[in-house]
Amino acid sequence: MMSVIPPLHFLLSLFLAFLLLVGLVFNLIGWQRGGAKSGHRRLPPGSMGWPYVGETLSLYTQNPNTFFSKRQMRYGKIFKSHILGCPCVMISNPEIAKIILVTQSHLFKPTYPSTKEMLIGPQAVFFHQGSYHSHVKKLIQSSFLPSAIKGQVHKIEDIVLGLLASWERMDTINTLHEMKKYSYEVAMISVFGKEVEGNEIRGLKHLYHCLEEGYNSMPLNLPGTPFKKAMKARKVLNERLRKMIQKRREIGEHGGGLLGVFLDLKGKDQLSDSQIADNIIGVIFAAHDTTASVLTWLLKYLHEYPHLLNAVKIEQEEIWRERLETKRGITWEDTRRMPVTSRVIQETLRAASILSFLFREAVEDVEIDGFLIPRGWKVLPLFRTIHYSSDFFPEPNKFDPSRFEVAPRPNTYMPFGIGAHSCPGNELAKLEMLILIHHLTTSFRWEAIGEGNGIEYVPFPVPKQGLPIKLHRVREV
Ligand code: HEM
Helix, strand or coil: CCCCCCCHHHHHHHHHHHHHHHHHHHHHHHHHHCCCCCCCCCCCCECCCECCCECHHHHHHCCHHHHHHHHHHHHCCEEEEEECCEEEEEECCHHHHHHHHHHCHHHEEECCCHHHHHHHCCCCHHHCCHHHHHHHHHHHHHHHCHHHHHHHHHHHHHHHHHHHHHHHCCCCEEHHHHHHHHHHHHHHHHHHCCCCCHHHHCCHHHHHHHHHHHHCCCCCCCCCCHHHHHHHHHHHHHHHHHHHHHHHHHHCCCCCHHHHHHHCCCHHHCCCHHHHHHHHHHHHHHHHHHHHHHHHHHHHHHHHCHHHHHHHHHHHHHHHHHHHHHCCCCCHHHHCCCHHHHHHHHHHHHHHCCCCECCEEECCCEEECCEEECCCCEEEEEHHHHHCCCCCCCCCCCCCHHHHHCCCCCCCCCCCCCCCCCCCCHHHHHHHHHHHHHHHHHHEEEEECCCCCCECCCCCCCECCCCEEEEEECCCC
C-alpha cells in the first residue's frame, strides 16, 4: 500500500516553490511601486509597466503625445514610469519643471547614455555641472550672443545664396538633407571663425556624418556597425582638431569663432586640448541637427498654410524693396524687423517641439510636491506635453502663430530649455531661419513633389527626409 504521507523531498520542493512565488509577488509589487525603498514617503502615481522592459515599448510604438497625455489624464502632472531600463518620473507641470531645471537644478544632474558621452566627448559642456560647466558655458554663450553673431550676417547670407543657387539646379530637394548642409556650414563658421581655411575643415564633414549616424544607431561596438564606424570617426576628428589647435597655438594666431575664444584663454582659465576638442565637437553637434529639423518643419508649415506664407512674403517683400533701393544685402537690423516671420518660427518651435523632453537624474532623494523622487531616478520635464497643454496654449493642435502676439506664461514655452543648461545657440538658430526665409520667400517659389510630407511622427517627431520640393526662381536676389 502506498503511504499517504508525502516523501520529504516532495515537501521540500513544495516549500521552495512557495518561497519562489512569494518572492516573485513581492518583486512585482516592488516593481510596481517603483523598485526603490520609499520608506514612508510616497512615490508619484503611475505604472512601471512590465518587469525590465517597463513602458519602453509603449512609448516607442505610439505617438508620444498620446503616450504622455494618456498618463497625465490618469495620474496627473507628475507620474512615474520605467523607460529605457530606468525608473523615472515624468513632469508636465511648468512650476515643477522650473524647480528641476532652475531653482533646485543642483539636485538634478544632466544624464546621457555612456555611449553618447563617448561619441561626443566626456568633457563637453552638456555632461557637467558646477564650476567647470559654468566656466565653459560662459565662453560658449559669449560667442553666440547677438553682439557676437551680428558680424556673421553677411557670411550666413552668402551661404544661403550659394545653397539656393544649387537647389535651383536640382530636380527635387530633400529638405532635411539640404537644411543639414546649411546648419552645418553656419556651425562651422561660428566655431572656427569667418576666416577659416577651406582645407582645414575639408574632410571634417564626412567624419561628422559618420559620428551622427552612429549616435542615432544601436550602440553595438561590432565591426561594420554604424556605431563602430562612428567611434573610429570620433578618433580621427579628435586628431584633426588637435592638429588645428596646435597649429593655431604655435603660430600665435588663434583665429575667430569659438575656437579662437577657447585659445585666447590665459592662466587658470585655460582649457586643455581635449577639453577644447570635446566642446568644439559638442557645439557643432548641438547646432546642426536641431536647427535643420526646425527649418524642415518650418517649410512644411509654410507650405501647408498658404495664408501664413503670404503674410510672411508681404513682410519680407518690404525689406527686399528697401534692400533694392539701397543696394545692400540683409542686415542684422533687418532681421529685427520681422515680427510676422518670427511668430511663425516661434509657433514652429512649439508645434514641432523637436526636443520632446530632457533627461535629468536625482543626485539624492528629493521631495517635490509631496512626492518622493528617489536618488538615481531619472526625471523628465515633458516640454512637448507642456507645449500642447490647452491650459497654456488654447487649441494646441492648431498651428496659429498669432498666439505669440501675447507673451506665453512663464516656463510654459521652453523650446530652448531653461536654467543653467538652456541653449546658448537660440539666437543663432533664429537668425539662420530668418535669413533663409527672407531669400526663399522673396526670390523663389516652391512646389511640393510627390505624396506625403516626409515627416514621421513616431517614435519622435524627427523628420526623416522633409518635404520634397522643387524650387523656381522668380527674380534675381
Ligand atoms: C532650433 C535649434 C535648437 C534647438 C531647438 C535647441 C534646443 C536646446 C535645448 C532644449 C537645450 C537644453 C538641453 C538641456 O537642458 O539639457 C540645448 C542646449 C544646448 N544647445 Fe541648443 N538648440 C538649438 C540650436 C543650437 C545651436 C545653433 C547651438 C550652437 C551654439 C546650440 C548649442 C547648444 C549647447 C552647447 C547646449 C548645451 C548647454 C549646456 O549644457 O549648458 N543649440 N539646446
